[in-house]
Amino acid sequence: MKTEYFEKYLQQKEKLPSFYYEKIEEKVLFYAFSDFDHDFQSIEKWIVVTATRLYVFENKLENSYFIDDLKVREGKGHGINNLTLLSESKEVLEVIWYGQRQNIVFAQLKYLLEEKNINFSKSADEIYQEGLLKPLLKKQASTEVDKNKVVWRLLSYLGPYKGDVIIGSIGAVLATLTSLVPAYLSGKIIDDIIQPFQDGNLDSKEAMSIGFVLVATLGITYFLREIFIWLRLKKMSVMGEMVARDLRRDLFNHIQKLDMDFFANNHTGSIISRISSDTDRIWDFVAFGVVEVSIAILSLVTLSAMLIGLDFKLGLLMTIPVPVILYAIYLHGEKMKKIFLRCWRKWSDVTAVLSDAIPGMQVVKSFNQEEREMKRFAKRNQAAIDVFVEVHDSWTKFWPILFFFVHVIMVSVWAFAIPRLVATPDSSVYISAGTFVSFLLYMTMFLQPIEVIGQMARMLNRATSSAYRIFEILDTKPSMDTKSSVDKIKLNGKIDFADVIFSYDGVRNVLKGINFNIEKGEMIGLVGPSGSGKSTITKLLNRFYDISSGSIKLDGIDIKNLDVGFMRRQIAVVHQDPYLFHGTILDNIRYGNENADLSEVIKACKIANSHEFIMGFKDAYDTTVGERGQTLSGGERQRISIARAILNNPRILILDEATSAVDTETERKIQDALDKLIEGRTVIAIAHRLSTLRKANRIFVVKAGNIEEVGTHKELMEMNGEYRKLQDMQTEMFNLMHGDVEDPKLITKVIEGVKDE
Amino acid sequence: MSKFKLELDKKLFYLKNKSAEWVEVDLKPCFPQTFADQYYSLQDDKGEEIELIERIEKSDFLDELDIEILNEYINFKKFTFVIIGIYSIAEDFGLRNFKVKTVQGDRSFQTGLDVWPRVINNGAILIDDLYGEQYWIHDLEFGQDELNALV
Numbered sequence: 001m002k003t004e005y006f007e008k009y010l011q012q013k014e015k016l017p018s019f020y021y022e023k024i025e026e027k028v029l030f031y032a033f034s035d036f037d038h039d040f041q042s043i044e045k046w047i048v049v050t051a052t053r054l055y056v057f058e059n060k061l062e063n064s065y066f067i068d069d070l071k072v073r074e075g076k077g078h079g080i081n082n083l084t085l086l087s088e089s090k091e092v093l094e095v096i097w098y099g100q101r102q103n104i105v106f107a108q109l110k111y112l113l114e115e116k117n118i119n120f121s122k123s124a125d126e127i128y129q130e131g132l133l134k135p136l137l138k139k140q141a142s143t144e145v146d147k148n149k150v151v152w153r154l155l156s157y158l159g160p161y162k163g164d165v166i167i168g169s170i171g172a173v174l175a176t177l178t179s180l181v182p183a184y185l186s187g188k189i190i191d192d193i194i195q196p197f198q199d200g201n202l203d204s205k206e207a208m209s210i211g212f213v214l215v216a217t218l219g220i221t222y223f224l225r226e227i228f229i230w231l232r233l234k235k236m237s238v239m240g241e242m243v244a245r246d247l248r249r250d251l252f253n254h255i256q257k258l259d260m261d262f263f264a265n266n267h268t269g270s271i272i273s274r275i276s277s278d279t280d281r282i283w284d285f286v287a288f289g290v291v292e293v294s295i296a297i298l299s300l301v302t303l304s305a306m307l308i309g310l311d312f313k314l315g316l317l318m319t320i321p322v323p324v325i326l327y328a329i330y331l332h333g334e335k336m337k338k339i340f341l342r343c344w345r346k347w348s349d350v351t352a353v354l355s356d357a358i359p360g361m362q363v364v365k366s367f368n369q370e371e372r373e374m375k376r377f378a379k380r381n382q383a384a385i386d387v388f389v390e391v392h393d394s395w396t397k398f399w400p401i402l403f404f405f406v407h408v409i410m411v412s413v414w415a416f417a418i419p420r421l422v423a424t425p426d427s428s429v430y431i432s433a434g435t436f437v438s439f440l441l442y443m444t445m446f447l448q449p450i451e452v453i454g455q456m457a458r459m460l461n462r463a464t465s466s467a468y469r470i471f472e473i474l475d476t477k478p479s480m481d482t483k484s485s486v487d488k489i490k491l492n493g494k495i496d497f498a499d500v501i502f503s504y505d506g507v508r509n510v511l512k513g514i515n516f517n518i519e520k521g522e523m524i525g526l527v528g529p530s531g532s533g534k535s536t537i538t539k540l541l542n543r544f545y546d547i548s549s550g551s552i553k554l555d556g557i558d559i560k561n562l563d564v565g566f567m568r569r570q571i572a573v574v575h576q577d578p579y580l581f582h583g584t585i586l587d588n589i590r591y592g593n594e595n596a597d598l599s600e601v602i603k604a605c606k607i608a609n610s611h612e613f614i615m616g617f618k619d620a621y622d623t624t625v626g627e628r629g630q631t632l633s634g635g636e637r638q639r640i641s642i643a644r645a646i647l648n649n650p651r652i653l654i655l656d657e658a659t660s661a662v663d664t665e666t667e668r669k670i671q672d673a674l675d676k677l678i679e680g681r682t683v684i685a686i687a688h689r690l691s692t693l694r695k696a697n698r699i700f701v702v703k704a705g706n707i708e709e710v711g712t713h714k715e716l717m718e719m720n721g722e723y724r725k726l727q728d729m730q731t732e733m734f735n736l737m738h739g740d741v742e743d744p745k746l747i748t749k750v751i752e753g754v755k756d757e
Numbered sequence: 758m759s760k761f762k763l764e765l766d767k768k769l770f771y772l773k774n775k776s777a778e779w780v781e782v783d784l785k786p787c788f789p790q791t792f793a794d795q796y797y798s799l800q801d802d803k804g805e806e807i808e809l810i811e812r813i814e815k816s817d818f819l820d821e822l823d824i825e826i827l828n829e830y831i832n833f834k835k836f837t838f839v840i841i842g843i844y845s846i847a848e849d850f851g852l853r854n855f856k857v858k859t860v861q862g863d864r865s866f867q868t869g870l871d872v873w874p875r876v877i878n879n880g881a882i883l884i885d886d887l888y889g890e891q892y893w894i895h896d897l898e899f900g901q902d903e904l905n906a907l908v
Contacts, residue, residue: 041862077836078891079836079837082766095766100890270871345907
């Protein structure tokens with residue numbers, strides 16, 4: 001599989017060529033591939049690392065350096081990057097150029113050379129291959145790459161409905177077989193009744209009696225046929241809906257188990273469309289596709305046999321062009337596939353405007369840009385329609401041409417048949433009128449399966465592309481290994497971070513070796529500039545992501561060993577902009593504790609200072625808050641989220657900028673609610689406004705992924721470091737806002753300070 | 758003497774305020790895709806803007822030697838692949854595989870199925886691949902039909 005990826009997609013070697021292994025006597029621990037030179041032309045250069053040395057091979061010529069003597073620096077371009085090897089005195093020894101697809105491997109090389117850390121748990125081949133294939137494999141999460149396998153997998157969803165499939169299929173086969181009877185009987189009526197009667201070989205009474213039997217048989221046949229068709233339609237259509245339901249359920253359930261990483265890498269719209277539209281697009285294929293195609297093929301075979309059986313020469317004339325017709329249908333399908341691709345692309349342009357403009361309607365209106373949005377939408381809508389018209393142009397041209405060709409064959413059949421129909425019965429070419437009527441009727445029936453196969457080709461393409469998208473999610477494995485996460489421990493709230501390194505993208509370390517211990521019941525403030533890693537620390541504590549190295553322990557137990565759900569229920573997070581679900585206030589407060597007593601709900605709301613405003617609403621606790629709680633103000637949403645947290649009775653509480661987005665009065669109320677909430681719990685509070693951390697036992701100053709300072713407010717102020725800088729800046733800003741400062745230089749200084757932050 | 762110097766690995770240094778010390782700087786285009794030759798921000802290693810340059814060739818801030826150095830730096834910074842022919846665009850499971858001829862030679866790259874080529878306001882087409890590489894199309898020697906199916 002890996003070889004295929006390297007050959008087909010990356011077009012570079014899947015591992016270090018054996019030549020280099022022979023050349024290097026030491027064990028190869030790591031290697032990277034440099035694909036460009038300084039003129040940005042493609043080259044092949046290998047960088048190989050052993051326990052002591054780094055080798056650079058180009059055209060089998062080598063340079064080597066002692067790792068301990070090397071320093072590195074990297075340069076980032078838009079398309080090309082470089083890693084420069086420097087001597088101890090910072091003299092440039094070698095510049096290695098590489099494209100973006102080598103990024104992950106080179107980031108590891110840089111880390112290795114900076115930290116002089118060459119203890120890898122994986123082999124050099126594994127590190128190199130994983131680094132290169134990661135983005136590809138992330139996109140191709142599924143192992144099912146074969147179209148046939150996808151179809152079979154899709155059909156496996158019919159398993160629970162075997163009985164219905166069997167009944168429906170039997171109905172379909174019997175309907176097809178009974179469809180053949182009327183044409184045969186029609187010929188019989190002409191040849192065995194009408195013709196002999198007209199020739200005087202059959203008397204009226206006998207003709208009528210045989211005629212009634214045949215007509216009754218015809219009637220019964222049609223009746224049975226409709227019964228079989230009803231059976232097929234009823235069983236199969238309901239079953240199609242059932243399969244779509246099962247797929248939707250499996251998808252939604254699976255998504256609940258996926259990590260935050262998955263949601264960060266997939267658009268919400270795309271996930272929603274897979275659960276809704278894609279599952280919907282496969283139901284007709286599941287319901288009718290396979291059976292219809294099977295029946296169509298069965299019909300073509302039986303009709304061909306009937307035609308050849310009735311008249312060998314005319315039968316061949318009719319059946320020999322069938323493969324040509326089917327091939328034409330295939331070619332048309334391929335052409336349509338390309339047009340459909342463009343439809344999809346244009347349609348995504350249309351929906352992009354919708355998903356842009358509708359949530360941003362307030363901005364659209366406030367800038368008076370309705371006209372602009374209408375024009376933007378109209379332009380894309382028209383572009384989509386242009387392609388849809390192309391679709392209709394294509395099929396409306398194709399099918400008449402195809403059917404004209406089929407009708408030419410039919411006319412040819414007539415042309416060949418007429419001389420034979422008027423020949424005498426003793427002639428070797430003679431064909432009876434009845435046989436020819438049967439032939440004609442079978443010939444007419446011949447068109448339907450061809451049409452069905454044509455439609456099914458399109459249905460199959462649609463269904464498999466949707467199935468790919470569905471299975472892609474179903475096959476996405478949570479990136480966190482939770483096999484050992486079984487301990488259901490009631491937490492006390494002691495937290496230990498030891499040498500925690502973490503990166504979201506596997507390249508840039510957001511946390512660079514964080515160490516701290518928090519005692520049970522302690523309140524810790526996290527301060528520092530945006531992007532310094534404060535929120536990341538809290539996300540790792542919740543195990544939304546797994547750390548790259550180091551350990552995080554709760555009550556002395558590695559969180560990797562704790563049952564994730566059980567652990568998270570004991571950690572509550574109050575965000576700056578809390579998320580409320582569409583539903584009532586009561587539903588939202590009881591979200592984490594569905595069975596909470598109503599008295600507990602009210603008690604929690606009183607503590608959270610939210611009872612009063614809730615009771616101000618006409619429907620009080622039964623008030624519907626709207627999508628994302630949009631009918632409430634920011635402060636109200638915040639206090640409801642605090643009540644939700646209180647009701648959950650967490651052991652650890654994370655306050656992530658909980659009061660930064662509200663006015664002073666609301667902040668006072670929220671702060672008051674929070675003060676009650678934090679009692680007896682371990683608290684980590686992230687805040688930009690240092691005044692909100694007045695109750696913190698200790699404050700950690702986080703900067704660029706490291707904890708720079710730790711101490712109480714007083715200790716940190718005495719340190720005269722980053723914290724002092726932040727505090728002074730905020731004090732000055734406060735004074736500035738309250739008109740206590742008149743010195744313009746100070747104003748500039750404060751603004752510069754804010755920019756720094 | 759120029760107030761800029763460019764090292765072998767295209768690190769750009771600037772003699773800030775005529776001090777004796779060279780400071781590492783970056784010259785970032787403000788509109789790298791739409792108006793790539795207009796407006797550059799010269800920034801120090803902390804991301805602080807030293808100078809906003811409207812057009813390199815016409816800037817009063819720069820002399821001839823500066824312009825030469827900065828152009829060489831920009832050539833490195835803005836390097837992206839330019840497609841001159843398309844052999845094939847095939848849909849594969851979960852991704853779209855492009856086999857193309859670029860100025861640098863034949864190359865293949867992949868995008869997600871829901872990532873489409875973008876038509877930039879100057880009419881050029883830009884494709885971002887899974888690895889963050891960018892591919893521009895201005896004029897094609899061949900493969901226009903393949904491209905038309907996507908754009």
